[in-house]
Amino acid sequence: MKVNPPEIRSVEVIRYVTPLREGGSLPAIVEADDEFFYVLKFRGAGQGVKALIAELIAGELARLLGFHIPEIVFASLDEAFGRAEPDEEIQDLLRASEGLNLGVHYLSGAITFDALITKVEPLLASQLVWFDCLITNVDRTARNTNMLMWHKELWLIDHGAAFYFHHNWQNWEEQAKRPFIQVRDHVLLPQASELDAVDSAFREILTPEVIHAIVSLIPDAWLTGDFPFETPEENRKVYEQFLNTRLANAAVFVKGAKDAREALI
Known part of the structure; x- marks a missing residue:
């Protein structure tokens, strides 16, 4: 499709x-x-x-x-x-x-999310933890949540630190299969008690066709220079393959997140 x-x-x-x-x-x-x-x-x-x-x-x-x-x-x-x-x-x-x-x-008037002030329900916390494990986002810690409250709703910002595999292209295929160790520092990990349900629901949404459509947005002008292949299309495929491989091995990062949560609570 x-x-x-x-x-x-x-x-x-x-x-x-x-x-x-x-x-x-x-x-x-x-x-x-x-x-x-x-x-x-x-x-x-x-x-x-x-x-x-x-x-x-x-x-x-x-x-x-x-x-x-x-x-x-x-x-x-x-x-x-x-x-x-x-x-x-x-x-x-x-x-x-x-x-x-x-x-x-620009979300004018938004305020920085504070986990001590704003309660996040287990389902949303689990969704965010799962998502950050998928994209290997190291920047959702208590020190730097990269979340805002705007009109009484939680908004996500600043994902520039995700997909850190592309700063060192060695063994990127293996990196796609690994647990996300940094999840232990995730600001919402203690509340993330519904990871299995989220895993099932989100993997249904993120089909290979969906991944292809989103990765195809990357402009050619951003895919030259320090990349593993000569053409933008080949380099774009790396991101697509990384995400599809990560989704196929989601059980690995879900278990890692659950283990890290158990160690906390």
Whole structure:
């Protein structure tokens, strides 16, 4: 069965508003030509396009699974931005990021999720733990939850640290089959008592056709350079194969999460 890729809008950045200096890669709030504000993730920052790829795949997988995710857009940055910026560090970042970047809709007024204040039900906690095990997301800890409360609902943000296998391509096939050891630090692990039920439900949704549709969103321009193959299509296939292999071996990371939870409670 053919599944059409999700629709990702494209916008032009027209104004750099302010940097978000709490992020290691200096994301920024920008205004686009659709008159909306976005958190812009720069291709010239930190881990470069690999962080953007992780944001894109993880964000659209999460949306498909029913989580609240701010809209993701492809955001083009003109070379003129680098000339006008007085801060040298930001100027260098803007110049290195000319072309296609990734924007995430800015949730104005959102507050950082605090596990001590907001109770998360076991089903949602289990869904989030399972999802982060699938995408190998190391950034959902009590220190840095990467979740926001907006209009009394839980929203997921910042998945640039997921899919860490692509920072070192050695043995990526084997990495896809391994448990997710870092789940022991997951902020919602203690509440995640319904992992088996979630595993069954989510694997029904994430068919090979769905995985193919989401991975096909990765722009060719982000799939050159430090990648294992010469063509964007071959490199895109690695992400597809990683996810399909991980899903086929989901029992491994589910058991790992359950064992880590038992050690905590």
